[in-house]
Amino acid sequence: MNGELVSVIIPAHNAQDTIEETLRSVRSQTHRALEIIVVDDGSRDQTVTIARRHTEADPRVRLIEQENAGVAAARNTGWQAARSDLIAFVDADDLWAPTKIERQLAAFDRADEKVGLVYCWYLVIDAQGAVMDDRHRPNWRGDVLERLFHGNFVGNGSAALVHRQALIDANGFEGGLREAGAQGCEDILFYCRVAERYHFEVVEEPLVGYRYLPGNMSSNMTRMLRSWILVVDEMLGRHPEAASKLREGLHFYSAWLLERTLRQRHPRYVLPILSLLLRRHPVIAIRIIAVDLPWIGAHLAKRAATKLVRGRPPVRPQAIVRFPTGELK
Secondary structure, three states: OOOOOEEEEEEEOOOOOOHHHHHHHHHOOOOOOEEEEEEEEOOOOOHHHHHHHHHHHOOOEEEEEEOOOOHHHHHHHHHHHOOOOEEEEOOOOOEEOOOHHHHHHHHHHHOOOOEEEEEEEEEEEOOOOEEEEOOOOOOOOEOOHHHHHHOOOOOOOOOOEEEHHHHHHOOOOOOHHHHOOOOOOHHHHHHHHHHOOOEEEEEEEEEEEEEOOOOOHHHOHHHHHHHHHHHHHHHHHHOHHHHHHHHHHHHHHHHHHHHHHHHOOOHHHHHHHHHHHHHHOHHHHHHHHHHHHHHHHHHHHHHHHHHHHHOOOOOOOOOEOOOOOOOOO
């Protein structure tokens, strides 16, 4: 088996309910040559205590503590302290299948020197590990920059294995989004910066359990839109020839946010989202008001009517993500 060292960075903030399972999934990788760095970002719960138990049980695990500075700063602290030329990130509430790193290393071995990042498919899971969505199946590879302008097909921060030089060239993760009150799109901005210089490769297997929790960062719809707009602004500055693709991506993302907030019965976000769009991108806002919102409303009304006619569907058992961890050594 490939014995190349891989550094795994786990940014953690008040993650006591999930970090145990996350660490077990990382420590159980079939690729054993790992350096596992937990960066505690000013937690006020038992996150540090749990992480320390793992450092005592496994010499591959170490803990770095810092004052709360946000997920981008925590990831940067981790990879800058890492020893490997290959870096993987996993959020402290996500899970990895045992072969995740093994499969991505094999993809790097097959790739040419232009490839700087390998991602994989993922499953969306809830707090209990039940699968909420298993449709994530992108196969974009090679020069993917313009595809990223259309949307974040990688999908999350736990799916990528990246060369250190690509991290250096991308200047790591952007802490300025948090300083601007626009946390949320650090991942897509990082992927765009990497894709400006490097090609991507993909492992076409669902090797990540991406956990969606109601109170997580991505549940603040207005902040997420503000974050995406800052990403668009940066990319427009360097790629003005891609203006139409960037605006199309912003349009789709904004419409998706509105559909999501209405489907989840959070209408309080609708006016702030539209207000922000009207100030920054009025053409997109008008198009959404005139075309997308009526369609979204009709679609959701049709779904609700169908449920009333059919009655409540029988409860079906949900698949639970239980990536086998085996015996930790």
